[in-house]
Amino acid sequence: MEASAPAKVILFGEHAVVYGEPAIAVALNLRTTVEVYPGSEYTVNGYPMQDKYHSYIRNAIKLCWDNGPLEIITQSDIPSSSGMGSSASITVAMIAALLSSKGAVNEEDVAKLGFEVEYITQGRASPIDTSTVTHGKGILVDKTLRENYLWEIEKNGVVWRIHHIEVPELKLVVGFSGIRASTAEMVARVRRFYQWNSFARDVVKEIGKLTLSAIEPLESEDYEKIGELMDKNNKLLTILGVNHPVLKKMLEIARKHSYGAKITGAGGGGSIVALTDEQDEVVKALNSAGFEAYKVRISREGFRVENQN
Ligand code: MEV
Numbered sequence: 001m002e003a004s005a006p007a008k009v010i011l012f013g014e015h016a017v018v019y020g021e022p023a024i025a026v027a028l029n030l031r032t033t034v035e036v037y038p039g040s041e042y043t044v045n046g047y048p049m050q051d052k053y054h055s056y057i058r059n060a061i062k063l064c065w066d067n068g069p070l071e072i073i074t075q076s077d078i079p080s081s082s083g084m085g086s087s088a089s090i091t092v093a094m095i096a097a098l099l100s101s102k103g104a105v106n107e108e109d110v111a112k113l114g115f116e117v118e119y120i121t122q123g124r125a126s127p128i129d130t131s132t133v134t135h136g137k138g139i140l141v142d143k144t145l146r147e148n149y150l151w152e153i154e155k156n157g158v159v160w161r162i163h164h165i166e167v168p169e170l171k172l173v174v175g176f177s178g179i180r181a182s183t184a185e186m187v188a189r190v191r192r193f194y195q196w197n198s199f200a201r202d203v204v205k206e207i208g209k210l211t212l213s214a215i216e217p218l219e220s221e222d223y224e225k226i227g228e229l230m231d232k233n234n235k236l237l238t239i240l241g242v243n244h245p246v247l248k249k250m251l252e253i254a255r256k257h258s259y260g261a262k263i264t265g266a267g268g269g270g271s272i273v274a275l276t277d278e279q280d281e282v283v284k285a286l287n288s289a290g291f292e293a294y295k296v297r298i299s300r301e302g303f304r305v306e307n308q309n
Contacts, residue, residue, distance in 0.1 A: 001035075001036040001097040001098065001100050001101050001305075002033065002034065002035045002036070002097060002305070002306040003033075003034055003093045003094075003096035003097035003100060003303060003304060003305045003306055004031045004032060004033040004034070004093050004303065004304050004306060005031065005032055005088075005089045005090075005092040005093040005096065005133045005134070005302065005303040005304075006027040006028055006029065006030065006031050006089060006133050006136060006299040006301065006302065006303075007027070007028040007030040007031070007032075007077070007078045007084040007085050007086070007089055007133070007296075007299075008025050008026065008027050008028060008084065008085040008088065008089075008128075008129055008132040008133050009025065009026060009028055009083075009084060009085075009172065009174060009264050009265075009271075009273050009296070010023060010024070010025045010083075010128065010264050010265055010273075011024045011025060011026060011214070011218075011226075011230070011264075011273070012024045012207075012210065012211040012214050012229065012230070012233050013128075013141070013207055013208065013211040013233075014128075014237070014264065014265055014266065014267075015186075015187070015190050015204070015207070015237065015240055015242065015266075015267075016204045016205075016207035016208050016211070017125075017126045017128050017141055017160070018125035018126050018158075018187060018190070018191070019158070019194065019204050020143045020158045020159070020160070021204055021205065021207060021208030021211070022140065022141060022142040022143075022208050022211040022212050023126075023128050023140075023141045023211055024138065024139070024140050024141075024165060024211055024214060024215075024218070025128050025129070025132040025138070025139055025141075026132065026137065026138045026139075026167055026170070026298045026299075027132055027133055027135070027136040027137060027138075027298060027299040027300075027301070027302060028084065028172075028174070028296045028297070028298065028299055029296060029297045029298070029299045030076075030077040030078050030084065030294070030296065031076070031077055031078075031089070031299075032074065032075070032076040032077070032078060032086070032089040032090045032093050033074070033075045033076070033093060033306070034057075034072060034073070034074050034090065034093040034094050034097050035072070035073040035074075035097075036070050036071070036072050036073075036094075036097045036098065037070065037071045037072075037073075038067075038068060038069070038070065038071070039068075039069045039070055039071035040069060041069050042061075042069045042070055042071075042072075043070075043071050043072065044057060044072045044073075044074065045072070045073055045074060049072070055121045056087050056090055056091045056094070056117060056118070056121050057072060057074075057090065057094050059091075059117045059120050059121050060091055060094040060095050060098065060113075060117050061094075061098070062120075063095075063113055063116060063117060064095055064098040064099055064113060065098050067101075072094075074090060074093075076089065076090065079176055079292070080180065081180035081181065081182075081269070081270065082174075082176045082180075082265075082270055082271050083174075083176075083263075083264050083265025083266065083267075083270030083271035084174060084176075084264075084265070084271060085129045085132070085133055085265075087118065087121075087122075087129075088114065088118060088129035088130045088132070088133045089133050091114050091117045091118060091121075091130060092110055092111075092114045092130055092133045092134050092302075092303050093303060095110050095113045095114055095117065096110050096303040096304075096305055097305070099113075100305040105303075105305055107134050107135055107150070107151075107302065107303075108150070108151040110134045110303055111127065111130055111131045111134040111135070111150075111151060111153070111162065112151070112153060114127075114130030114131075114133075114134060115127040115130045115131070115153050115155075117130075118130055119155065122183065122184050123184055124183075125183075125187045126141070126158075126160060127141070127153040127160050127162070128141050128160075131150075131151075131153070131160075131162045132302075133302060133303065134302045134303055135150060135162070135164065135302045136299050136300055136301045136302030136303075137164065137165075137167065137298065137299075137300055137302070138164070138165040138166065138167035138218075138298070139162055139163065139164060139165060140162075140163045140164075140165040140215070141160050141161070141162055141163075142160075142161055142163065142212075143158075143159055143160070143161060144161070145161055146161070146163050147163070148163045148164040148165065149161060149162075149163050150162045150163060150164055165215065165218070166218075166219060167218055167298060168218065168221040169297070169298065170226075170275060170298060171275070171276055171277060171279050171295075171297075172273055172274065172275060172276075172279075172295075172296050172297075172298075173254065173258075173273070173274045173276060173279050173282040173283055173286070173293055173294065173295055173296070174264070174271050174272070174273050174293065174294045174296055175250050175253075175254060175271060175272045175273075175274070175282075175286040175291050175292070175293040175294075176270070176271045176291060176292040176293070176294070177244065177246045177247055177250060177269050177270060177271065177272075177291065178269075178291065178292065179244065179246060179268075179269030179270070180269060180270075181244075181266060181267065181268035181269030181270050182266075182268075183265070183266040185268070186242055186266035186267055186268045187266060189241060189242070189268075190240050190241065190242060193240060193241060200239075200240065203236050203239050203240055204240075206236055207233060207236050207237075210229055210232055210233055210236070211233075213229065214226060214229045217229065223259045223275060223277075224259055226259060226260065226275055227258060227259025227260025227261075227275050228259075228260055229260070230259075230260035230261060230262045230273075230275060231255075231260045231261070231262065233262050234251065234261070234262035234263060237262065237263055237267060242263065242266065242267030242268055243263060243267060244263075244267065244268055244269055246269070247263050247267070247269070247270075247272055249289070250272045250286060250289070250291055251263070251272055251274075253282075253285050253286055253289055254272060254274035254276070254282050254285070254286065255274070256285065257274075257276055257278040257281040257282045257285065258274040258275055258276040258278075258282060259275045259276060259277075260274070260275055261273065261274035261275070279295040280295070283295055
């Protein structure tokens with residue numbers, strides 16, 4: 001069996017989505033591919049499978065496989081802990097490959113199992129990453145039922161309704177700080193602030209409102225407005241305490257050639273995303289300052305079963 005899944009980037013609403021506020025994310029044209037063969041023992045890229053290194057793969061097997069040992073080969077374009085959803089991508093590719101042995105694979109099953117795997121592996125807070133890399137294109141997560149509804153996921157009293165959203169061909173650059181921050185730790189930090197401080201709860205609500213106000217500019221391709229909202233979203237994330245001096249420096253560099261830029265994903269390290277007409281300039285400026293940067297496009301395709309026996 002063979003399947004692949006894309007990377008993702010959150011355009012609006014990370015962290016707030018954990019509390020049921022709206023968020024918008026898109027899939028990116030960087031992919032993870034997983035090949036799965038029957039084997040004599042469980043191996044990953046030629047090494048025995050170990051909980052410590054292969055926890056997502058292992059938990060995907062736990063939930064989706066009851067046959068014999070497997071030889072697994074993975075290949076990914078996505079740097080780990082970069083905020084581009086490398087764990088969601090490998091999880092979804094693995095689930096799609098395993099389910100493909102039992103027949104046709106549908107998006108909703110993959111997205112729901114993907115969320116479960118992330119949840120048992122790292123206590124994942126919301127299904128935004130796994131649903132985005134499953135569906136591809138753009139998704140809007142909101143508790144309210146809207147047009148282009150796809151499926152819903154519920155956990156610990158929070159309901160996330162996943163919707164398809166039309167997004168234009170955005171020219172994005174993702175800049176990786178090289179700092180590998182733990183999503184679980186960043187989510188826990190914001191949760192403490194949220195639980196004890198009503199101001200933090202107001203900021204989370206404000207992020208939700210801002211996310212909804214980005215739908216129209218996205219649909220009408222109003223890049224100036226989208227960029228302005230990205231900058232504002234970044235200010236609100238900074239108040240929540242997930243920015244980092246290195247990310248701030250990267251944002252300053254990127255903004256010189258961009259409509260707007262923000263941290264993306266859990267923060268505390270990881271990546272920034274910039275919306276720009278000058279992708280090469282932004283990549284060059286970030287590279288000159290010593291950062292890895294990727295010129296990315298939206299992937300219309302979510303997971304793909306490549307090869308099925
Ligand atoms: C991480 O990509 C996004 C967070 O909102 C966590 C989550 O939603 O699971 C920070």
